[in-house]
Amino acid sequence: MTDLPLFLQAFHFLRPLWLLLVPLVLLVWWWVRRPLQRGAMQAEGIAPHLREALTVGRAQRRRLMPIDSTAAILLLGALGAAGPTWSRQPDPFAAQSAPAVIVLAVTPGMEQTDLPPSRLERGKQKIRDFLDLRAGARTALVAYAGTAHVVLPMTEDAQVMVPYLEGLSPEVMPREGAVAGEALSLAAAMLAEETAPGGILFVTDSLDPADVAPLDASSAPLAVLSMRPEGSRDRGLDALSAPVIEATPDPSDIRKLDGLLNAAYRRAQLDDVDQPWEDRAHWLAWPAALLLLLSFRRGWTMRWVGIAGLTLLLTPEGARAEGIADWFLTLDQQGRIAFDNKHYARAGELFVDPLWRGYALYRSGQYDDAALVLDRVETAQAAFLQGMAQIKGRHYRDGVRAFETALARDPDYPGAAENLETAQRIVAYVEAAQAASDTGEDQGIGADEEVYDNESGQGEETLREADGAAEGGLLTAEQWMNTVDTRTEDFLRMRFALEAAQPPQNAGAAAQPHEDDGAAAPAGEAPAPNAPAAEEGGE
Incomplete structure (x- = not known):
């Protein structure tokens, strides 16, 4: 959490009674230190250099004493035992970034080359960086010129959006504007249908002054990535009160935009009483360990460390860990670190x-393997999760x-x-599409290689041919999606x-027929009520 006011608002201690040890530690430290705070020797007639030589313990009072490091370690231990926290534990079954809708201007002005290779291509590059930064988060894409269109509805798979993004150019837009x-x-x-608060990112080089008021009145967090060269101005962007971030050669602009759009999401996470607070006591263990090094002296302490090291080296071959991480963490704990x-x-x-x-296999795109592993667990x-994996793997009936x-198992899941x-x-x-297409021999169009799940036997089970053209020679969205030779821009x-x-009134509904390769995926992955325990084992 990088927002300082939000951090100060959320900061508290989980076990505040441990803070009662703090004044006790300070009292003991002062009681031990007090005898060393003697004043200078009052002896008139003695030369200053002789008086300094005759004073015992003067140098020690100016040095760091063992009681100082001991008190500091005890204070850090008391604060750690109190459980400082300022954030909720992340839900592994929910994306850790806010849902976002990327709105890209696809206008002739965006083809200017003052931002090489062009404003539009640079904007696409920044969008790809934004998707990489928010890996696993739900993101949608909207394009506009003289008309506005949903290019891709909310999806967690950033790779699905890339070919659609590459196909956008002013030539594919119906009207200029x-x-x-x-x-x-x-x-x-689209954001109104999400369960978590999200944000809107505009990627544009200009803004009509008439659109400034609607953008400023947006209830969702909104930010603009300006695709203009340094020093150039635009009347609409200058009048906008929402944050306008200039495109930079490095990813700093993307990180700043992600932080702006996630502000409302982080606040919603703090208000989620179903998620426990995350104990941050381990942060205090590192300075305590560094201070503990001051207590090491030549003698039995170092001999004990040597004996412990020899014991680890002489462990029987069958019990030896494969790596240093295995000495302290179980495989589930190591997996959780990799997952996070x-x-x-x-x-x-x-x-x-x-x-x-x-679930990890599902998030990595290994849907068939995920479904096979999840079959071993008999919980809702x-x-x-198995159903989601089957749908993403196009095994629709198995998903049902x-x-x-x-x-x-749980009617209210x-x-x-x-x-x-x-x-x-x-x-x-x-099944209806396959029953209607039958073999397609009368259409004279070669079938593609796409295989669908059709257990009911309606139509052809392994081949699906492209349907005929609609009125006026135009193909419908489904027909274009099912032809393998069609370019994305076409x-x-x-x-x-x-x-x-x-x-x-029908434009919005027609804009969202597909999420992934011609078939809409389920509406969203609801977070599980209880995350599985993976923290058992060694410390």
Whole structure:
């Protein structure tokens, strides 16, 4: 937490009664130190240099005494025992960054090359850096020019967004212009469906003065990444009261934007009474350990350390740890450290606990392996995660069964009923599309290699061909998504043209047909009520 006011507001002690030791330690320190605080020798007629030589203990009073380091260690121990804290324990089943909607201006002005290679390409680079910084967080993408469109709804997989981002250019937009207000409405509508507070990031080089008031009135935290060269000004951006951050060659601008958008999310985390406070006492162990080094003297202490080292070296071969981390941490604890650092593949290799291991495999994209591991755990939480893994792996009917199992184990499990309904709709859509397409021999279009889960046997089970064209020669969004030879920019151009031709009230619904490769993923991953225990073992 980098916000100082928020830190001061949240700081407290979990076990404040231990603070009663602080005055006791100070009293003992003063009582031991007091005899050493004698005044200078009052002896008239003695030369100053002789008086200094005859005074005993004067040098010791100016040195650091053993009682000083002992008192400091005891004080740090008392403060650590009191349990200082200023943040909640992170929920491993929830992203640790706020949901965010990235709004990119795709206008002719963004193609200027004063920010090489161009303002638009530099903006795309910054968006990719933003996605990398927020790995695992829910993020959506909106593009606007004369019309505004949802390019991709909320997703946790940043790699899904990259090809859509690359396909954006002014040529794919139906009309020229800069309707930032309409883009803000789309972004706000998506954030309203999220369970956690989120933010909106505008990536643009200019802003129409008419859009300044709507952006300033946004209820969600909003920030702007200015894609203008240093020293240039824009009337709309200058009038905006929301933070406007200039693009920099290094990632400092992205880190600053992430901190601004996460402010409301961090405050919401502090208000979440279901999550326990995180004990920060271990931070005080390091200065205490450094002070403890002052107490080492030549003698029995060092001999004891040598004997302890020899004991570790002479341990039988079968009991020897493979690494230094194994001396102090269990595999589950090492896996938790890797998981917290977002090294999910490494965490999946380390975890022994099947629930944690399955979730780490899921977060690393190994959906089939995750579903197999989670099958060993008979809890609603495991079944829910297994369902998410099956859906992401395109085993839709298996996902339906997993969500049904989760509800059978816990009818009130958060998110299970909603995701079951979504999974059932996906199965129905796939089977209906396959039944309608049949073999596709009359259409004369080559089938792609995409395989769908179709246990009911409706239509062809292994091949799905592209449907025919819609009225006027235009393909629908689903038809374009299912053709393998279509470039991303062609798909976006046609989809945006269809959306722009629809009535305004239907544009928002038509803008969100897919999250991942032609099939919408479940609405969201509800955090589990209780995180599995992975902290048992050595210290």
